[in-house]
Amino acid sequence: MANNITYIGSVTSDEPLNLAMAGQTDPESTSTIKRPPDNVIMVFQYITCGRGFFINGGNKYIPVAGDFFIVPPHRAHHYYPDPHDPWGKVWINVTGNLPIDLMRIYGIADQYYFPGCHEAGKIVEEMVYAVADISSEKLTEYVSHRILDIIMVLSRFSRQNKLDRQLQNEKALKLRDFLRSRIATESPGIKEMSKKVGLSPVQTIRVFRDEFNITPYAYLLNEKINVAAEMLSTAENSIKEIAELLGFTNEYYFSRIFKQKKGIPPGTFRRNAHSHDTSGQ
Numbered sequence: 001m002a003n004n005i006t007y008i009g010s011v012t013s014d015e016p017l018n019l020a021m022a023g024q025t026d027p028e029s030t031s032t033i034k035r036p037p038d039n040v041i042m043v044f045q046y047i048t049c050g051r052g053f054f055i056n057g058g059n060k061y062i063p064v065a066g067d068f069f070i071v072p073p074h075r076a077h078h079y080y081p082d083p084h085d086p087w088g089k090v091w092i093n094v095t096g097n098l099p100i101d102l103m104r105i106y107g108i109a110d111q112y113y114f115p116g117c118h119e120a121g122k123i124v125e126e127m128v129y130a131v132a133d134i135s136s137e138k139l140t141e142y143v144s145h146r147i148l149d150i151i152m153v154l155s156r157f158s159r160q161n162k163l164d165r166q167l168q169n170e171k172a173l174k175l176r177d178f179l180r181s182r183i184a185t186e187s188p189g190i191k192e193m194s195k196k197v198g199l200s201p202v203q204t205i206r207v208f209r210d211e212f213n214i215t216p217y218a219y220l221l222n223e224k225i226n227v228a229a230e231m232l233s234t235a236e237n238s239i240k241e242i243a244e245l246l247g248f249t250n251e252y253y254f255s256r257i258f259k260q261k262k263g264i265p266p267g268t269f270r271r272n273a274h275s276h277d278t279s280g281q
Helices: 098-105 118-133 136-181 190-197 201-212 216-234 239-245 251-262 266-279
Strands: 003-008 018-025 033-035 042-049 052-056 059-061 068-071 077-081 088-095
Touching (some): 018 136, 042 118, 136 201, 190 216, 216 266
Antiparallel strands (some): 042 088, 052 077
């Protein structure tokens, strides 16, 4: 059996918070959960291994080991394991308006996916194994406090992620401006780029690619070729001079790269450009 249930309560929305169920799901490829829009269950889940798929309204997420996600009530949703690498997870099902109210108060309303939020996951993991030994008189108080802990952790995690993304964006823009300043010189190496933005070489490439969907070197090369195309169309410089002005080691390497990017050699590109200019006069 995929689910190891440690607690079963009732499903009711009459109370501000009610623990309906808690348990652990072992990796199993066929288990799938699908609920209609009128369901009242809210699920807090932490992926311990593998991966799966979470469809919430029009959004689709692919949670993997270490990720945390919330399945909201009053909304159709569907989640299931990847059949090739099925997830294992720990989870609690609750009902009531308190968790939704807390999420709104702590600024994470309508946020349901928190990749890499281990701290919130560990709280759920502790709850799954603790609730079976807590008396019914103290259970609601315990669950309320732990739900508050989870939401405070998620709120802090979300704020930090926003700050991290803003910082990464600033560093990517700084590197882009630096690369643009080096169009007419030899291309800088990754160590020089990294030093410019204060990141490791691996982080430098990742941050730039996340922002512009291209590596720094490929971006600079594209910019050089675009400038070369403009010069071939409007300037009288020879192909060799253009190659030297743009920091290419020689005109043959420049011609090869230009053809790769534009589909034709630079000489043909220049003749075509001049031919179009003449025909338009």
